[in-house]
Amino acid sequence: xxxxxxxxxxxxxxxxxxxxxxxxxxAFQIEVSPHEISPGDAFIVKVTDIKTVRxxxxxxxxxxxxxxxxxxxxxxxIGAVGIKTKPGxxxxxxxxxxxxxxxxxxxxHTDFPAMRLTLSEDKVSLSPEDKRRVKRENKRxxxxxxxxxxxLWEGDFLLPLENDLSTVFGTKRIINNKKISVHSGVDIxxxxxxxxLASNNGKVVFAKExxxxxxxxxxxxxxxxxxxxxxxxxxNVNSGNSVSKGDAIGFVGxxxxxxxPHLHFGVKVRxxxxxxxxxVELEL
Ligand SMILES: [Zn+2]
Numbered sequence: 001x002x003x004x005x006x007x008x009x010x011x012x013x014x015x016x017x018x019x020x021x022x023x024x025x026x027a028f029q030i031e032v033s034p035h036e037i038s039p040g041d042a043f044i045v046k047v048t049d050i051k052t053v054r055x056x057x058x059x060x061x062x063x064x065x066x067x068x069x070x071x072x073x074x075x076x077x078i079g080a081v082g083i084k085t086k087p088g089x090x091x092x093x094x095x096x097x098x099x100x101x102x103x104x105x106x107x108x109h110t111d112f113p114a115m116r117l118t119l120s121e122d123k124v125s126l127s128p129e130d131k132r133r134v135k136r137e138n139k140r141x142x143x144x145x146x147x148x149x150x151x152l153w154e155g156d157f158l159l160p161l162e163n164d165l166s167t168v169f170g171t172k173r174i175i176n177n178k179k180i181s182v183h184s185g186v187d188i189x190x191x192x193x194x195x196x197l198a199s200n201n202g203k204v205v206f207a208k209e210x211x212x213x214x215x216x217x218x219x220x221x222x223x224x225x226x227x228x229x230x231x232x233x234x235x236n237v238n239s240g241n242s243v244s245k246g247d248a249i250g251f252v253g254x255x256x257x258x259x260x261p262h263l264h265f266g267v268k269v270r271x272x273x274x275x276x277x278x279x280v281e282l283e284l
Contacts (some may be wrong), residue, residue: 035106040080045103047074057095058079059092061090078282083170084114114174144226151223153222153223158246186265193252195252196250196262198248199219201221204237204249207237209255214257215253227267228268230263234254237250
């Protein structure tokens with residue numbers, strides 16, 4: 001073989017190698033599941049076989065969701081849409097390094113139940129002082145839910161109490177013929193004093209009494225994901241504690257504005273109220 005031919009073959013090998021590297025770098029797999037959801041549901045975006053070490057980024061409109069590592073070359077993000085999202089096709093924007101990809105997400109039309117109640121005015125309206133307290137408390141909660149800390153959750157989230165639901169997510173509460181609120185979580189039946197379990201590993205960022213919600217625990221699971229436990233009769237944790245999935249964090253009660261012992265369980269993803277049932281069904 002002439003030196004000229006050796007040079008030619010070497011050049012060809014290098015070109016082929018570069019082509020192979022280029023193709024394999026772009027051959028990552030993407031999965032959105034479920035890709036058809038209801039308003040208020042959570043979803044997962046999983047990217048596998050990525051050769052890059054940099055975290056991908058995903059957004060839906062103005063909302064950004066955060067990826068966590070799920071193994072070698074595997075990244076996973078939990079996203080959600082608000083309950084007021086209109087049905088139709090939506091585009092998730094995925095960025096991996098310098099590449100962007102549009103992913104489809106379909107929001108289906110969903111009818112949420114309505115609950116009509118007739119109550120005396122003193123049970124519906126708040127005094128100016130109580131109104132100020134509620135406003136103050138809501139502002140404080142909002143500041144908590146905006147924070148994005150490091151990931152603590154591991155694997156699937158669980159329901160904190162294994163009983164039937166008494167009020168589902170999204171129920172419209174119509175009191176004295178006026179639409180008062182939309183149920184931001186689920187109500188789970190329970191006996192006074194029954195143990196309430198941590199839905200996943202996390203940090204206690206709130207364990208105090210609130211005017212409407214009663215004794216409330218909030219767990220920060222990292223990456224903008226929080227779970228909320230309301231109307232407790234008592235606490236088993238303090239703010240600042242670390243908890244593991246399944247730890248007893250408090251006890252079922254009827255504190256705050258509540259008509260009897262039950263657990264109100266809520267989930268927040270990037271400050272969006274998420275249907276806890278759709279959330280615990282995610283395969284993480
Ligand atoms: Zn509730």
